[in-house]
Amino acid sequence: MAAEDNEVVLRVERLKAFYTSSRGLVRAVNNITFEIRRGESVGLFGESGAGKTTVALAILGLFESLSRRYASIAANEDSKRLWELRDNARKRGLTSDQIGQELPGIEGHIWFGGRDLLTLNEKDYRQIRGNEITYVPQGSTKSLNPYSNIAEQTAESLWAHDIDNTLNERVVMKRVLQALDLIELGDVDLRKTMKPSQFSVGEDQRVLIAMALIPDPVLMIADEPTTAVDMAIQQRILEAIQIVRREMHLSMLIISNNQGTISQTCDKVGVMTAGHIMEFGPAATVMNSPGHPFTRAFIMSNPTMQVIRKIKEKKLRIRGIPGKPPDLAETIAGCPFKERCEYAQDICRELKPEYREVEAGHWIMCHRYEELPAW
Template identity: 65%
Template sequence: MLVLTIMETETEEGIRNACVVEYLRGWCRTSVMPEDTEEYVLKVESLKAFYTSKKGLVKAVNDISFGIRKGESVGLFGESGAGKTSVALAIMGIFDELSRYYASTSSEPDNKKLWEKRDEARKKGLASEDLGMELPGVEGRILFKGKDLLTLDDKEYRKIRGMEITYVPQGTIRSLNPYTQIGLQTAEALWSHDEDNLLIEREVLRKVLETLDLVEIGDSDLRQFMKPAEFSMGEDQRILLAMALISDPSLMITDEPTTAVDVGVQRRILDAIEIVRRELDLSLLLISNDQGLIAETSDRVAVMSAGRIMEFGTAERVLTSPGHPFTRAFIMSNPSMEMMRKIREKGLRLRGIPGKPPDLANPPSGCPFHPRCEFAEGICKTDIPEYREVEKDYWIFCHQFEELPDW
C-alpha cells in the first residue's frame, strides 16, 4: 500500500506525506508524563530523531524537551527544515519506519548497517550513548498520560495512534481519497480500530455527522455522501480535521494546517480549530511557521531551529518579548502588524535572519545558531548551550540569555 501511493507523488515531501496518510489510514488499524502525570497529556524528554542520508545522519530532532498540559494548545514554531514535522512523526511512532524505508531504498550500505545497529541496541535495551556512537531513529522519552510510548510494542502503539493521538499531516489538502465519500472517510478511524466488532453502524453515522458539523461542514447529512472533488480546499482541510477528531482523541497534532490556502480559507480553518478547542477537552500540538496562526491558536509556544528548541514559554512571552536571539531574528524576518509597531517604537532595525539554516547532517559546533547570531561569543562556537528553565515555565537554549539587551 505504501509503495502504490508513492508512485502518485514526485517530491520528497509529497512522498513522505503520502506515506504518512497511508500509514495512518491502513496500517494503524491497529494510552503516559513523568511524575506530574495528572497535569500533562504529553511530555517529551530528551527526544532525538535522526534520519540516515548520503551525507550521514541528519539530526532532525536533537535532544528536545517540552510538555503539553491537559486542554492546552502548544505551538511548534520555527523555520523550514527545523525538524517540526519530524517531532510529529516521532510522537506518532512512525519516524523510524519512514526513515528506515528511505534507507532501504538508498544504495548506501552503511546506512543499512546503522539501522541494524539500532535494532541490536534496542533489543539489548541500550541507547546510542551506551554504545558511544550516534544511531538513526528515535530516542528519549515520549510520555503520553504517564506511559513512555517508546517502550510500547507495535500493537500497543496502534491502539493509541489514530485514536488517542491523531495527526493531520502537512500538505494533505489533496490527500483525501478522491473516490470515497467523505462520510466513509471520516468514519475510517473508528472502523479501523474496531478489532472486536463492537461498533454499531447507526452510532458511527451519528458520530460522523456530529463531527462534520463541529468543523462546520454544512448539510452534513446530505454532503456525507459526496466525494472530495465536490468540496473546496478549505473544506477538505476541515474534513481532515474531522477525521482526526472523530475518535475523541486526547491529543491532536496538526502540521501546517493553513499552508497554501488563501486568507479566507485560512480564517475558516482557524475558526474550526478554535471551535474544536472550545468544545472538546482536547490538547493540541500546532505546527507552523506562520506567526499569526501560532499567536492566535497557542497557549504556549516552542520555537524550533536546527533540530533544537530555542525557547519555550507562554505565547505572550515568546511572541511579544522573545528572549532568544533566534526567535527575535525569526519574528523580525516576517513580523506581524503588532510586531511592526513594536519594532518601530523601539527603533529596532527590521531585517531577516542572515545566512542559511544549518545543514542538519553537519550542524555547526556549539550553538547551531552561532554562525547567524549577532550576539555570538567564543563559548557559543564551542559549547552546546544548556536548555534551562530561566523563569517558571520559561525555557531557553542560549549561553548569553542573561546578558542580552531587552527587547
C-alpha cells in the same frame, strides 16, 4: 480547576531522531523535551527543516520504520552499517551514549498514558495511533479519497478502530455529523454526501480536522494546518481549531511556521531550529516578547502587522535571518544558531547553551540572554 485538568498527557523527554543519508546521519531532532497537559494546545514553531514534522512522526511511532525504509531505498552501505550498529546496540540494551557513537533511529522517552511509547510494539501502537492520538498530516488534503463521500471517509476513522465490534451505523453517523457540524461545514445533511472535489481546499482541510476528532482522541496533532491557503481560508481553519479547543477538552500539538496560526491556536510554544527547541513558554509571551535571538530573527523575517507596529514603535532594526540553517549532517558544536546570530561570541561557538527558566514556565537556550537588548 479539577486535578485531572492539569495532568500531563504527553511528555517528550530528551528525544533524538536521526535519519541516515548518503552524507551520514541527519540529526533532525536533537535532545528535545516538552510536555502537553490535558486540554492544552502546544505549538512547535520554526523554520523549514527544523525537525517539527519529525517530532510528530516520532510521537506517532512512524519515524523509525519510515527512516529505515528511506535508508533501504537509498541502498547506501554506510547507512546499512549504521542501522546494523543500532540494532546490535538495542539487542545489548545500550544507548548511543553508552556505546560512544551517534546512531540513527530514535532515543529518549515519549510518555503517554503512563507508558513510554518508544517501548511499544506495532500492534499496541495501532491502538493509539489514529485513536488516542490522531494526526492531520502536512499537505494532507491530497490524501482524501476523491471517489468516496465525506461522511464515509470520516466514518472510516471510527470503524478502523472498532476491534470489539461495539459500533453500529447509527452511532457512527451521529458522530460523523457532530464532527462535521463542529467544524462549521454548513448544511451537514446536504454536504455529507459530497465528494472532496466539491469542497474548497480550506473546507477539505477542515474535514481532515473533523476526521482527526471523531475517535475522541486524547491528543490531536495538526501539522501545518494553514499552509498553501489564502488569508481568508486560513482564518476559517483557525476558527475551526479554536471551536474544537473550546468544545472538546482535547490536547493539541500544532506545528507551524506561521506566527498567526501559533498565536491564535496555542497556549504554549516551542521555537525550533536545527533539531533544537531554542525557546519554550507561553505562546502570548514568546510571540509578543520573544527572548531568544532566533525567535526574534525568525519573527522579524516574516513580520505580521502587529510586529511591524512594534518594530516602528521601538525603533528596532528589521533584520531577517542571514545565511542558511546549519547542515544537520554535521555535528553542531556550541549553539545551533551561532553562525547566523548577530550576538554570537566565542562561548557560543565552544559550548552548547543550557536551558534557563527566565520566568516561570519560560525557558531559553542562550548564553547571552541577560545582555540582549529589550524587545
